[in-house]
Amino acid sequence: MxxxxxxxxxxxLSCASCAAKFEKNVKAIPSVQDAQVNFGASKITVVGDISVTQIEEAGAFDGIKVSQSQTRTLEKSTPFYQKKENILAGISLLFVILGYVMQSLRGEEDIMTIGLFVIAIIVGGVGIFKTGFRNLARLEFDMKTLMTIAIIGAAIIGEWEEAAVVVFLFAVSEALEAYSMDKARQSIRQLMDIAPPTATIKRAHGEHYHEMELPTEEIQIDDILIVKPGQKIAMDGIVVSGLSAVNQAAITGESIPVNKTIGDEVYAGTLNEEGALEVRVTKHVEDTTIAKIVHLVEEAQAEKAPSQQFVDRFAKYYTPAIMLVALLVAIVPPLFVGDWQHWIYQGLAVLVVGCPCALVVSTPVAIVTAIGNAARQGVLIKGGIHLEQLGHIDVIAFDKTGTLTEGQPAVTDIITALSEDEVLQQVAAVEKQSQHPLAKAIVKALHERELLELTPTDFQSVTGKGAYAVVEGQTIYVGSLKWIASLVAVDDEMQEQVQLLQTQGKTVVAVARNDQFIGVIGIADQVRQESKHVLQSLKVKHTVMLTGDAQPTAYAIAKSLNMTDVRANLLPQDKLAAIKELRTTFGAVAMVGDGVNDAPALATANIGIAMGGAGTDAALETADIALMGDDLTKLPYTMALSRKTLTIIKENITFALILKLIALLLVIPGWLTLWIAIFADMGATLLVVFNSLRLMKARNGE
Structure with missing residues (x-):
């Protein structure tokens, strides 16, 4: 089968404990092998044979509605005042007020006064009681079960007024918690809504093309997408016609538009700003970069961080312990001092105050919010465990090429007694025949200086040494200093200049004309402008460069960036060994690389951080964190976000426990009331949720 x-x-899906119960209900269906609820992303993954109706029945206790993941459901945002539970809470409040009015007119023992409070309890508590009684029958204890016991107990001992107010306050706390969680989930919903649901495409019919608007699910690979100025691009693809600037902020977090022309790759969800484009579709809608990001973010939000695992284990033992304490408070003191009614009431209040809601939600809401925020900033964090662990990292290893440097060689020095421009023109004329990266750097420098290209004749390449050609009637030799020195005399002063360039980590190209040495050109992979500032902003104890480059180059760049350690001449397996050694010496290590040739080292590090995740499957698959826009400045932001998340999780757990402890201590003098109990529980939960929502405001550089 x-x-x-x-x-x-x-x-x-209203609360974390409801999610756990819903998951348990779905798992109990005979045809289901496994089920996993993702509370943060509001999703469930089911292994087995099941219908939407069956899943909705399993979640009927919380009014859960279910739709297929692939179908785009436009969630109608129901205004706060139109939600059924909020309307019932409002009616309940009205009867509470009428009850107080009647109490002031006819006294609290009057049948009319009690009747109004009973109506308030029934109207406001109908949802609580349905679930509470069902749970009691199954001996399952969650917040609604505890509330049901407390309200029935309060009614038995004649505390009608308190029971009615507690029902109303609980309804308010549930509504506010649902609103807050919805705010936390907005970050992922905004990601999902980035790409438009329909697009105009051009499809061949015989010899003619027909334009049509289709849902993105029906668009095929090789269809031609027509994107007008100001429109969002609906699918990943390659530009086949047009020229435009495209804002890729949705994918990479970078707001500066990128120029796109024929042959360039574009991503779904990005904004075409200026010109019209025609794009050949290269991926189905479920395989686009934005779809992968959404999927990975949702998976990350579902993965339990270490602190959440601890809280879950703690809550498992905490709830039965609270019930035992409540029972002891209700029974033990009256055996010695009497006044059973007062102490039973105190026991009921302990039940309410002891609900673990605030504790259970303290970690997931912070993780969900932080990961969603990071995704909007162009940083893909693939799990709460990685987000937490990054905050403890004190050692970061960096690949050099393409991470700390631009990854593109550039001309840095031209040392000659002649005109620099003249030498550059003659060398570029020889080098433009070559595909070598150093040759490309020289030709690029010619274009940057806007110099005229000269035409060479009789070009000859000398393997492993260089090349020569006739330029404007003169033979120009370009290559290694050793080769050029074997052809013409090189004075001692120039030898010293060359050595100086080499100690600075630059590659030297020597130049001779006919039988005369005329100069050298220094070429180096340029350090990213932001690298030094980024390394200073990281606030870690140890930064290490791991590179395959020669030692002089590596040491020169590491020194200019004030790095604490450098390892040069490394092959991929050497980088892997270096990471293992760093882990042994320092403990947890993060590795920053390009996600392709650094894959083994990224996988071995405690945290692998890939540069340039947009469109790079290797980066998305290998790394724990991907900086989507190839932007190193996102690294300090990500570390700051991690540390801030850790702080907020600790604050949340502390707030939840201290508030409950204070309320429980009120039992000793007998001052704990149901009002205080519900305020302590509601206050702790809302405090935790709103404190976590501060992570929505975290921005780059904070």
Whole structure:
């Protein structure tokens, strides 16, 4: 029998404990092998044979609505005042007020007063009681079960007024918690809404093309996408016609538009700003870069961080312990001092205050918010565990080429007694026949100086040494100093200049004309402008460069960046060994590389951080964190976000426990009331959620 795995999107998933219960209910269905609820992303993954109706029945206790993951469901945003539970809370408040009015007129023992409070309890608590009684029958204890016991107990001992107010306050806290979680989930919903659901495409029919608007799910590979100025690009593809600037902020976090012309790659969800483009579609809608990012972010939000695993284990033992304490408070003191009604009431209040809601939600809401925020900033973090661990990292290893440097060689020095421009023109004339990166750097320098290209004749390449050609009637030799020195005399002063350039990590190209040495050109991979500032901003104890380059180059760049360690002449397996050694010496290590040739080292490091994740499958697959826009400045932001998340998680757990502890201590003098209990529970939960929402505001550089 084949086992199908399906993803479904959920609406109305209100709280973390509800998510756990919903998951348990779905797992209990006989045809289901496994189920996993992703509370942060409001999704469930089910392994087995099941219908949407069955899943909705499993979530009926929380009013959960289910839709297929692949279908785009436009979630109607129901205004706060139109939600059924909020309307019932409002009606409940009205009867509470009428009850107080009647109490002031006819006294608290009057049948009319009690009747109004009972109506307030029934109207406001109908949802609580349905779930609470069902849970009691199954001996399952969550917040609604505890509330049901507390309200029934309060009614039995005649505390009608308190029971009615507690029902109203609980309804308010549930509504506010649902609103807050919805805000936390907005970051992922914004990502999902980036790419348009439909697009205009041009499809061949015989000899003619027909334009049509189709849902993105129906667009095929090789269809031609027509993108007008100001439109969002709906699919990944290659530009086949047109020239435009495209804002890729949605994918890479960079707001500066990128010029796109024929042959360039474009991504779904990016904004075409100026010209019209025709794009050949290269991926189905579910395989686009933005779809992969959304999927990876949702997976990351589902993965439990270490602190969340601890809280889950703690809550497992915490709830039964609180119930035992409540029972002891209700029974033990009256055995010695009497006043059973007062102490039973205190026990009921302990039940309410002890609910673990705030504790259970303290970590996931912070993780969900931080990972969603990072994705909007162009940083893909593939799990809460990586987000937490990054905050503890004190050692970061960097690949050099393409990470700390631009990855493109550039001309830095021209040393000659003649005109620099003249020498550059003659050398470029020889080098433009070559595909070598150094030759490309020289030709690029010619174009940057806007110099005229000269035409060579009789070009000859000398393997491993250089090349020569006739330029404007003169033979120009370009190559290694050793080869040029074997052809013409090179004075001692020039030898010293060459040595100086080499100690600075530059590659030297020597030049001779006819039988005369005329100068050298220094070429180096340029250090990124932001590299030095980024390394200073990281606030880590140890920074290491791992590179395959020669030692002089590596040491020169490491020195200019004030790095604490440098390892040169490394092959991929050597980088792997270096990471293992660093882990042994320092503990947790992060590695920053390009995600392709650094894959083994990235996988071995505690945290692998890939540069340039946009469109790079290797980076998305290998790394724990991907900087989507190839932007090194996102690294300090990510580390700051990680540290801030750790701080907020610690604050959340502390807030939740201290508030509950204070409320529980009120039992000793007998001052704890149901009002205080519900305020302590509601206050702790809301404090935790709103504190976590501060992570939505974290920006680059903060």
């Amino acid at each position: 084949t086992t199908s795995k399906q993803e479904y999107r959920l609406q109305n």
